[in-house]
Amino acid sequence: MTPTLETKDLTKFVRDIPDFPKKGIAFKDITPLLKDPGAFRSAIDAFAARYEGRGIRLVAGIESRGFLLASAVALRLGAGVIPIRKKGKLPHKTLSASYDLEYGTDSVEIHADAAARGDKVLLIDDVIATGGTARAACELIEKLGAEVAGVAFLIELSFLKGREKLGSREIFALIGY
Numbered sequence: 610m611t612p613t614l615e616t617k618d619l620t621k622f623v624r625d626i627p628d629f630p631k632k633g634i635a636f637k638d639i640t641p642l643l644k645d646p647g648a649f650r651s652a653i654d655a656f657a658a659r660y661e662g663r664g665i666r667l668v669a670g671i672e673s674r675g676f677l678l679a680s681a682v683a684l685r686l687g688a689g690v691i692p693i694r695k696k697g698k699l700p701h702k703t704l705s706a707s708y709d710l711e712y713g714t715d716s717v718e719i720h721a722d723a724a725a726r727g728d729k730v731l732l733i734d735d736v737i738a739t740g741g742t743a744r745a746a747c748e749l750i751e752k753l754g755a756e757v758a759g760v761a762f763l764i765e766l767s768f769l770k771g772r773e774k775l776g777s778r779e780i781f782a783l784i785g786y
Contacts, residue, residue: 740771
């Protein structure tokens, strides 16, 4: 069994990819963290410890790296998983919300039956940058009548002030830049 790491040590498993997806953007790549069993376990343990005992019924993950984190955390919490995907990728009836990125605009969708009124949903993604994607995902969960019980990120790019777009929702990030 691989030992877990302190969350402060997780930064060494995040690498910068300059000028991706476009010039001037420094992309935070988490694939080194995902491939290291101890680092990945540490991240999942930290999320699960923060949210266990809070009645989380579903964990929503934003396409695509958020799926990896949400699935593992959901298993630990005994919860189900909701995929929030880019427009046109879900096969059933959907609700949609648009948002601005630091490098353009996009839309995300959720199945119209993904959660029920009053369900407590934890939203997880890999990075919060400008906050638009997370805000749109929260709006979709709330349109279903569910409660966003928390919004969690592996990485927060605080200099982009994405937290401000999420209003009074509870926000948690393991790593801050």
